[in-house]
Amino acid sequence: MLTRKKIEDAHERLQNRIHRTPMLSSQTLNDKVGASVFIKAEHLQKTGSFKIRGAMNRVLKAKESGANHVVAASSGNHGQAVAYAARSLGLAATIVVPETVIAAKEKAIKAYGGIVIHCGTTSEERLDYAQQVVKEITGATYIPPYDDYELMAGQGTVGLEILAQVKQAEVVVVPVGGGGLMSGVATAIKSMYPAIQVIGVEPEDANDTEQSIEAGKRLSIPAAQTIADGLRASVPGELTFPILQSNVDEIVTVSDEAIREACQFYLARMKQVVEPSGAVTLAALLVGKIDHQGGTVVLVASGGNVDLEAIGELV
Known part of the structure; x- marks a missing residue:
């Protein structure tokens, strides 16, 4: 199980293997929304996203168990993190990505030494194929993108850092894809300060977690077309979903237009490149989806891996 101890x-x-990312703030943003807002800058993390936390933790475990090759399925950020972790630990890595993978993310995976295989467009397709690949490689271990307790524990270190950096946090807002980051952060925070509100954000077109929580069971949705490519999960994780049910106070959704405007705010007002998947938390705050009552809000900016060519479309 996922515990605070884990x-x-x-x-x-993970000490000395990842960055302790900073908290950013903007008086313009504070005035705009009427709250004290802090941005947990995971877009400045190694490999450009929070994913290195869980990937490094899980790949370390795999190496300890004798693995010489790791295999992952990813829309991009998890794949980059696994490839980076594998290379730093002397292992080989194969990453299964969708046919629609962002070009910059594929290039980064290859730059970190990963072998790239394209498969389908949905998370279910690439997850299934990655597990087939593992069976074909001697000494290979599968590294899940979110549905693994060691991986969630690594992501949960974001929550520990938030609590250490912002003493009076009242609301913590986290992007939700498969649920690994949210599971880890929510577990870390609720185990220590249960009164803090933990809110998840999904794109309107990829709201599998919102629908599943409302239904009380995991539901699968059609392939999403949202610009937040890292949040296009088709169904919540089998292990992450019960944790989200227990520890998350609310799930809200935002439109692609709101996400685009959040990316623009980061660029224009804070001089930060945050990818659409990482900007959903700011989008939710800007459109009034976060009930903060003028208090202290922490937004997790989960990643910053954007194609240079795509920046033009965002702005």
Whole structure:
């Protein structure tokens, strides 16, 4: 199971292997929304996203168990993180990505030494294919993108850092895809300060978690077309979903237009490149989806891997 102790162990294991990302703030943003807002800058993390936390923790475990090759399925950021972690630990890596993968993310995976295989457009397609690949490679281990307790524990270190950096946090807002980041952060925060509101954000076109929580069971949705490519999960994780049900106070959704405007705010007002998947939390705040009552809000900006060519479309 995912516990605070497991997250604290991951925090110790990851010392000197990842960045302790900073908290950013903007008086313009504070005035605009009427709250004290802090941005957890995971877009400045190694490999450009929070994913290195869980990937490094899980790949370390795989190496300890004798693996010499790791295989992952990813829309891009998890794949980059696994490839980076594998290379740093002396392992080979194969990454299964969708046919629609962002070009910059594929290039980064290859730059980190990963072998790239394209498969389908949905998360279910690439997850299934990646597990087939594992069976064909001697000594290979599968590294899930979110549905794994060690991986969630690594992501949960974001929550520990938030609590250490912002002493009076009242609301913490996190992007939700498969649920690994949210599971880790929510577990870390609720185990220590249950009164803090933990809110998840999904794109309107990829709201599998919102629908599943409303239904009380995991539901699968059609392939999403949202610009937030890292949040296009088709169904919540089998392991992450019960954690989200127990520890998340609310799930809200935002439109692609709101996400685009959030990316523009980061660029124009804060001089930060945050990818659409990482900007959904700011989008939710800007359109009034976060009930903060003028208090202290922490937004997780989960990644910053954007194609240079795509920036033109965002602005």
